[in-house]
Amino acid sequence: MEAVKVSFTYPDGTEALREVTLGIPEGKRVALIGPNGSGKTTLFFLWLGLFRPSAGEVRFWGKGLSYRRGELEELRRKVGLVFQDPEDQLLAPTVWEEVAWGLWARGYEGQLVEEKVRTALQAVELFDQRHKPPHLLSYGQKKRLCLAAVLALEPEVLLLDEPTAGLDPGQTKRLLHFLSGLKGCTIVFSTQDVDLAYSFAEHLFVLWRGRLVAEGRPAEVLAQADFMEEVGLGSDRPVVLRLYQVLKEKGKISPGGSPPTRWEELVALLEG
Structure with a gap:
């Protein structure tokens, strides 16, 4: 793109x-x-x-x-x-239909729709909510449902x-x-x-x-x-990067290598 x-x-x-x-x-x-x-x-x-x-x-x-x-x-x-x-x-009126809607619009039907909807909802941990109206979901669940509806179409x-x-x-x-x-x-x-x-x-x-x-x-x-x-x-750099740079300047971390991107990687450097 x-x-x-x-x-x-x-x-x-x-x-x-x-x-x-x-x-x-x-x-x-x-x-x-x-x-x-x-x-x-x-x-x-x-x-x-x-x-x-x-x-x-x-x-x-x-x-x-x-x-x-x-x-x-x-x-x-x-x-x-x-x-x-x-x-x-x-x-759509239900979680299941929200994911199925785009598949129906593309001509999918029957068992194939069932399989794709199940896979998408299980992936975002919403399969147990499949019969619930979307407006009853939490905000985070709604965002995951939107993601499932798009991913079911395999972009x-x-x-x-x-x-x-x-x-x-x-x-x-x-x-x-x-x-x-x-x-x-x-x-x-x-x-x-x-x-x-x-x-x-x-x-x-x-x-x-x-x-x-x-x-x-x-x-x-x-x-x-x-x-x-x-x-x-x-003006604040990412927290992990900022802390890594401070520790490096103070000699707490050996020079060389790429900066860590996650806390787990930074902790591993300190422990090593």
Whole structure:
């Protein structure tokens, strides 16, 4: 997935993106990071063909979007989006039907639907809630249900808009553990959380005021405190990275090697 010199202006004159060029590495976990209004969600909508760029070109694995109905339908078979607010996505009367809905729309039926719904709900630990109305689920359960509905369609690319927003630490850990286990799927998520981007992403892009201002490995980009404050992400580096750097400066950790991305890795360095 690519954006090539993409600009987008909303009807009210708000310029959301300005000549953004970036390419998503296939099969990686990728973060789009930036403050509110930086253009992250707009870029997601452009990749799905929901918006057309005011200038530039959007591509899916090297091929420019044509915006013909049939080709957009094919694109959306390959790209799934999970909204930040689950209330924007949930429509069906039961949990089971919420996951089945997209499968029925694509012509699946019978036993195949049963199997795909069961697999998706079991994966997010909601199979026991399959007969319950979605509005009776907790917020975290609703977000997992939205994820199950998209994953049942087996997308090549999974777009997650602020996936951990509103989740408590336990729900966040469960969600990230599940996403880490997905195979053969490119995951692109938007966030303002530098700790999440550092610990979960393999590559990241920083958007600010509609422009791409940095990209690279999280440990390299997010180590620049002055830069982060300048682009509205605050002056605090990710906690694990900051503590690692302090311990390294004090000689508590041997120099060399890559910085840890998770607490468990940092503890292992200290114990070693």
